[in-house]
Amino acid sequence: MFEVLMTEEQKRLRDEVRDFVKSVPRQLILDMDAEKVSFPKEFLVEAGRRNLLGLRFPHEYGGRGLKWVDELIALEEIGTLGMSLTCLYQVVSIVGETLNVFGNEAQKEKYLKPTVEGKMYCAEALTEPRGGSDFFGATTVARKEGSHYILNGQKRFIVGAEGADYFVVYANSNPGASPRDALSLFIVERDMGVEVKYIYGLMGTRGGGVGRIVFRDVRVPEENLVGEENGASRIFWQMMIPERISSGVTGGSRAILEIAARYANKRKAFGQPIRNFEAVSFKIAESITKLDAVSAFGYAVAKTVDEGIGTRGYQRRLVSELKRLSTDVQWEVVNDAMQILGGIGYTNVFPVERALRDARLAGIWTGTNEIMNLIIQHEYYQELLTKTVEGRDMEADVPITEAEAAEEKVYE
Numbered sequence: 429m430f431e432v433l434m435t436e437e438q439k440r441l442r443d444e445v446r447d448f449v450k451s452v453p454r455q456l457i458l459d460m461d462a463e464k465v466s467f468p469k470e471f472l473v474e475a476g477r478r479n480l481l482g483l484r485f486p487h488e489y490g491g492r493g494l495k496w497v498d499e500l501i502a503l504e505e506i507g508t509l510g511m512s513l514t515c516l517y518q519v520v521s522i523v524g525e526t527l528n529v530f531g532n533e534a535q536k537e538k539y540l541k542p543t544v545e546g547k548m549y550c551a552e553a554l555t556e557p558r559g560g561s562d563f564f565g566a567t568t569v570a571r572k573e574g575s576h577y578i579l580n581g582q583k584r585f586i587v588g589a590e591g592a593d594y595f596v597v598y599a600n601s602n603p604g605a606s607p608r609d610a611l612s613l614f615i616v617e618r619d620m621g622v623e624v625k626y627i628y629g630l631m632g633t634r635g636g637g638v639g640r641i642v643f644r645d646v647r648v649p650e651e652n653l654v655g656e657e658n659g660a661s662r663i664f665w666q667m668m669i670p671e672r673i674s675s676g677v678t679g680g681s682r683a684i685l686e687i688a689a690r691y692a693n694k695r696k697a698f699g700q701p702i703r704n705f706e707a708v709s710f711k712i713a714e715s716i717t718k719l720d721a722v723s724a725f726g727y728a729v730a731k732t733v734d735e736g737i738g739t740r741g742y743q744r745r746l747v748s749e750l751k752r753l754s755t756d757v758q759w760e761v762v763n764d765a766m767q768i769l770g771g772i773g774y775t776n777v778f779p780v781e782r783a784l785r786d787a788r789l790a791g792i793w794t795g796t797n798e799i800m801n802l803i804i805q806h807e808y809y810q811e812l813l814t815k816t817v818e819g820r821d822m823e824a825d826v827p828i829t830e831a832e833a834a835e836e837k838v839y840e
């Protein structure tokens with residue numbers, strides 16, 4: 429984040445998070461990538477102990493009552509730990525958002541507080557084997573039976589499933605209704621009978637306990653319904669804000685760019701440092717420009733959400749733009765860094781290959797970048813077609829008359 433945009437307090441927060449990030453054992457990162465660790469509980473315990481989880485949530489639930497801008501500053505630092513730890517860190521913010529905004533007092537006490545304190549572990553269960561993009565077509569069902577809901581179905585690719593004490597789960601509780609009026613959200617404790625299967629061999633982002641979860645007649649007490657029955661589409665859209673803003677951080681790829689830039693400064697070919705070759709130095713120039721642009725945009729998006737500026741649709745567009753832009757940039761920067769390192773970049777002598785495997789996921793999860801484009805254009809049109817031109821009407825700045833223009837502007 430740009431220094432000019434940070435208050436002194438935010439700089440202190442950055443330094444505090446930086447301290448924590450430096451304290452994370454190198455071996456943990458290596459063991460996660462080697463899949464010797466399937467759920468790094470100690471990382472969450474320590475983050476909770478330092479009061480660094482769920483920064484935006486109120487003090488009474490263990491948070492610091494901060495804003496999105498603060499959380500982005502923290503995330504820039506956390507990002508240098510790689511995507512898996514960043515994601516586990518952020519799951520607290522995503523699940524926490526649901527509980528903080530829509531949960532009742534008892535749910536906040538029982539689940540949000542210990543989660544933010546790093547004493548309880550959560551996961552979010554949206555994606556089903558039949559598809560993640562078509563979220564509202566979820567086929568996991570919840571049938572009301574007395575004071576319980578009976579859940580049947582399954583979810584896949586759930587980060588943190590391996591260690592989660594509870595899951596927030598979307599299920600269809602209103603079969604036959606339109607999909608947007610059919611979903612409810614439940615807090616489902618693992619001990620209520622959730623089967624967790626650890627089956628995926630991931631290309632990258634390893635060690636975060638990504639699993640499949642299965643519900644076979646799982647009995648969930650009605651007090652674990654979050655918000656209103658059949659009213660979870662509102663919760664979903666709210667949850668997508670932390671989910672997608674979190675992807676808008678560049679800390680990891682910025683660190684990888686630094687590795688590549690330092691390498692290019694030292695590595696020689698044809699008798700001179702390779703940074704002297706335009707093909708190399710321009711990659712560095714483009715990478716840092718793109719990262720800085722994303723950082724500035726991330727700040728603007730976070731501030732927009734913090735201040736509640738514009739409609740929900742406008743915020744949704746900005747958040748989706750940030751997710752798409754930043755994940756594309758992360759991939760491009762890390763990919764170019766590998767090119768700058770040449771053959772050694774493809775080995776595990778440098779962490780660039782691990783970062784590349786991680787970065788490939790960013791355009792896929794939390795809604796693919798194609799789905800981001802769908803949302804962006806949809807929301808943009810929603811705004812555009814409901815207003816007239818606000819500034820100067822540039823369309824009129826042409827040398828022909830209005831009448832002539834009208835005759836030529838044929839649309840059908």
Ligand SMILES: Cc1cc2nc3c(=O)[nH]c(=O)nc-3n(C[C@H](O)[C@H](O)[C@H](O)COP(=O)(O)OP(=O)(O)OC[C@H]3O[C@@H](n4cnc5c(N)ncnc54)[C@H](O)[C@@H]3O)c2cc1C
Pocket residue numbers: 552553554555556557558559560561562584585586587588630633638789792793794795796797798799802
């Ligand atoms: C490592 C990992 C961790 C994950 N963590 C979680 C988690 O913690 N919780 C969770 O719920 N989910 C999680 N996911 C799931 C992730 O969000 C989904 O994989 C993602 O949303 C895409 O869904 P899908 O894989 O079913 O692909 P599909 O929905 O089948 O899409 C396949 C392709 O079709 C394209 N496509 C689909 N519909 C359209 C359309 N209308 N227009 C244009 N293109 C379209 C997609 O963009 C994609 O390219 C995780 C995934 C991975 C791999």
